[in-house]
Amino acid sequence: MRKIHLVDLQTQYEKIQEEVDTAVLDVVRSTAYINGPEVKSFQSELENYLSVKHVIPCANGTDALQIALMALGCAPGDEVITPSFTYVATAEVIALLQLTPVFVEVNPDTFTIEPEAVRAAITDKTKAVIPVHLYGQCAQMDEVMSIAREHGIGVVEDTAQALGSEYHSAKGSKIKAGTIGDIGCTSFFPSKNLGGYGDGGAMFTNSDELAAKIRRLSNHGQSKRYYHDDIGVNSRLDSIQAAILRIKLRHLNTYIEARNAAAAFYDSKFDPIPQLTIPARCSWSSHGFHQYTLKMTGVDRD
Ligand SMILES: Cc1ncc(COP(=O)(O)O)c(C=O)c1O
Structure with missing residues (x-):
């Protein structure tokens, strides 16, 4: 029997090989391996693609979810609503931060979170909800956003499986997945729709305040070199990955x-x-x- 890969990364690479090989070698020769110009260019190109104000790259999609919850000020004991059917990382980061995951059902046809189940799960300890755009389709964001706004809770979109998908809002506009909630998170794991040649991730937001906080938290809580205002993490996207992702972003559609x-x-x-x-x-x-x-x-x- 012929083995069929989930994604044929070999053929995909061969189609862009020359461009990728040159870009990777250029980064190696530049020695700007961390936060170099490639990372900054990728960031602004992804901002344009998504029509979002801020993209903050990081080391992987799991870190993106963790940093997003930290940026929303989630503290031990707070509850975070998440679908019972998702990849483990969504719930893992909730537990890691000593928050309480509150699992709600998904729609059995689309596998995305049931908005009314979100409403029913809200308590006075609820701090955030994480709708997951599972398999590539967006959750019902109009409904999730209106419930979240009504109750003053944060919304972190897990867009790891749906980068490039479009949400069709009731107002008639088409909005890129991950740019509707307070913070969107994604993964550039190689098999993802936009995948690097190693680990990578990013967070998106239209809020200047949240963007500044996310940047700080993903860089050791540092706002200025050696001034560590918060307890943060070290989560960065490598320049080599950014150079590859810049090329692949042009082919994402x-x-x-x-x-x-x-x-x-x-x-x-x-x-x-x-x-x-x-x-x-x-x-x-x-x-x-x-x-x-x-x-x-x-x-x-x-
Ligand atoms: C829904 C979902 N969330 C989060 C992640 C975590 O991303 P990463 O593997 O880059 O940490 C993934 C990727 O596997 C995912 O599919």
């Missing part, structure tokens, strides 16, 4: 189109099989197809 074409092909083959349910497409979001997931009934899944 094409990568997403290719994922959608593959999904349409899978649909045509799987839909006629009665035991399989193909992925639902919701009305409020485009799909980035980070994952193509089938539901099975009446069969042994294993």
Whole structure:
């Protein structure tokens, strides 16, 4: 049987090999390995792509979620609402910060958080909610935002699987995933829709105040060299990764189109099989197809 990779990173690399090899060598020769010009250029190019005021790159998507919760001022004992069905990192960072994860159900068709379940889970200890745009489709952000604003809680979007996907707001506008809540977080893990050749992540926000805090927290709590105002972490994106991500960002829409074409092909083959349910497409979001997931009934899944 032919082995089929989840993502064919080899072919993807071969198509941009010359550009990538040159960019990586340029960084090596420049010796600007940390926070060099490539990181700054990537940051502003991603800000343009997302139409968001601030992008703050960091070391990985898990750090991005942790720093986002720290920036919102979450303190031990606070509750954070998160879907019961997500990648472990979402809940892991909540526990790591000694916060209490409060799990709520997801919509069984789209696998994104149920807004009414969020409302029902709010207590006077709730500090934030983390909607996860699982598999590449956005959660119902209009509803989540209005519930969060009503109760004065923060919203951290976990966009690790949906960078480039668009949320269709009730007002008619299309907004990039991760730019709707207070802070959006993403991962540049190699298999992600925008993946580097190692670990990487970023946070997005339209708030100047939160951006300054996030920058400080991801750099040892330092606002000025050797002035450590907060307890922070050391979480930076390497210049080599930034150089690669700059090239791949230019192809991100094409990568997403290719994922959608593959999904349409899978649909045509799987839909006629009665035991399989193909992925639902919701009305409020485009799909980035980070994952193509089938539901099975009446069969042994294993
Ligand atoms: C939904 C979700 N959140 C968070 C993460 C964590 O990202 P990273 O692996 O870059 O730490 C991932 C990636 O695996 C993810 O899929």
